[in-house]
Amino acid sequence: MSTSYAPPVQRLITELCKLPGIGNRTAQRLAFHILRASQEDGAALAQAVMEVKEKIGLCEVCFNLTDEPRCRICTDPRRDHGVICVVEEPSDVIPMERMHEYDGVYHVLGGALSPIEGVDPEDLKIAELLARVSAPTAAGAGATPVREVVLATNPTTTGEATALHIAQELRGRAPEIAVTRLASGLPVGSDLEYADEVTLGKAFAGRRAL
Numbered sequence: 001m002s003t004s005y006a007p008p009v010q011r012l013i014t015e016l017c018k019l020p021g022i023g024n025r026t027a028q029r030l031a032f033h034i035l036r037a038s039q040e041d042g043a044a045l046a047q048a049v050m051e052v053k054e055k056i057g058l059c060e061v062c063f064n065l066t067d068e069p070r071c072r073i074c075t076d077p078r079r080d081h082g083v084i085c086v087v088e089e090p091s092d093v094i095p096m097e098r099m100h101e102y103d104g105v106y107h108v109l110g111g112a113l114s115p116i117e118g119v120d121p122e123d124l125k126i127a128e129l130l131a132r133v134s135a136p137t138a139a140g141a142g143a144t145p146v147r148e149v150v151l152a153t154n155p156t157t158t159g160e161a162t163a164l165h166i167a168q169e170l171r172g173r174a175p176e177i178a179v180t181r182l183a184s185g186l187p188v189g190s191d192l193e194y195a196d197e198v199t200l201g202k203a204f205a206g207r208r209a210l
């Protein structure tokens with residue numbers, strides 16, 4: 001793409017283009033919006049981007065996003081540490097929390113199994129989940145033994161394959177733990193991230209044993 005933009009403007013457009021759902025035209029519009037914005041607003045945006053990259057990491061227990069070694073959910077004594085909800089991405093924790101029916105803790109895999117895309121079990125936090133389930137004391141002093149693992153991976157081919165793989169591993173290692181899967185009712189092929197809380201609430205309430 002040849003343009004007559006000054007290099008700094010072109011650089012901003014190029015970076016904005018890397019964001020999901022942002023095409024070249026939108027990137028140009030956003031860049032011009034930023035150029036028109038006050039010095040303070042421009043600096044605040046840049047600062048906010050820098051700050052999340054510097055301060056936000058993954059929880060050492062559940063791999064959700066956090067600015068502390070352990071996230072707020074893992075350190076909350078009011079949460080039921082005997083139930084672990086397994087999701088693909090940190091963004092999937094948000095709809096689960098929004099439905100206000102789940103008071104257990106989470107485990108974020110960091111993706112889903114996909115032989116085509118070369119995502120194998122060791123690329124996800126599956127070993128960490130199995131370790132958490134078989135040695136609950138590793139999660140902290142006075143930790144509650146895990147009673148149930150709710151598999152809330154997306155209702156997609158890769159999400160289903162991931163749920164089945166984990167269910168098999170859990171059955172082999174910890175047969176006493178109930179392994180459940182969110183009920184159908186979630187739109188097939190969609191992401192948990194986009195489920196509304198009523199649909200997700202029903203899917204959670206109707207979860208079945210795997």
Ligand SMILES: [Zn+2]
Binds near residue numbers: 073
């Ligand atoms: Zn955590």
